[in-house]
Amino acid sequence: MNPAQSRMTSFFYARLWRSCLLLVSLLSSAQALSAEILLAAAEDSSGVQAFTQALAQQRPKDNVIFKPIKDLPAPGQLPAATRLILLDLPSLDWRLQDSRGPATLVLRISRLQAQQRLGGRLPDKISLLWSDPPLDRQLRLIASILPQYRRIGVLYGKDSEFLLRELRQYAEPLGLEIVSQRWEDTNDSRPLQTLFKHSDVLLGLDDTYLYNPKTVKNLLLSSYARQLPLIGPNAGFVRAGSLASTYSDQGDWLKVLERLLDQPPTHWPRALYPQHFKVVGNPQVARSLGIEQVDENAVATRLAEGEKRP
Structure with a gap:
């Protein structure tokens, strides 16, 4: 082999070696990602x-x-x-x-x-x-679709009482008053009647002791009788007969996971509500209460824009 051929051979193997190193590096990077x-x-x-x-x-x-x-x-x-x-x-x-x-x-x-x-x-x-829907978002939903109502009736039990302080903190800047009533025995309707007398609208907490298939009929019939709309406590209850609620579906949760999984776990928050959400309303309930039907997309957009502002 003459010197020129020897140099060509050495150059070829050097390039081949660098290519192999690059391929290994790319594979390792892909595995790391x-x-x-x-x-x-x-x-x-x-x-x-x-x-x-x-x-x-x-x-x-x-x-x-x-x-x-x-x-x-x-x-x-x-x-x-x-x-x-x-x-x-x-x-x-x-x-x-x-x-x-x-x-x-x-x-x-x-x-x-x-x-x-x-x-x-x-x-x-x-x-x-x-x-569960964030409390501040639910209150702003009420302020958006029922701006004339100020007294927000809230039933609570021993397990959900801890939410009341936070609820009042969110209500004050919105000019809303929280009227709370403890409901220990769901077979006793008297606490409901007491609350309804002093409320303009009801906000349901996501407390399954209070809001469940056994209590839904009494709650909804009592609120209809008083012409009091019920907001929440979740999208399922809207289908059962409450007026409206905010909620996050599978697509919204996938967006949350996409963002979190792109971050190191050390950057994950300790607790988080989903940024993405929707609004669901019950047109039949709105008609029966003489309330304008909820424009779900417009209200959701309005609420989302409010959350983006400081």
């Missing part, structure tokens, strides 16, 4: 599978899987780099058994449920994504 995202719940279901598939389609570079908690080891035995997403309360109970374990996002938990399980304590590496 991907994440192991583990969704967990007590049981599998079509809804859980649909949510898992939607998240996997949204994050094709990540490995997104679902497993029931019975098939998982103790949280502390999971790889530290795992992004753990819990989809129900039993999976949170499983996670709380071990102070170790990966960073965890908890979906589908309300303020009241967290209070019952955690009190004022929030364990390290656990972030709670609230499922």
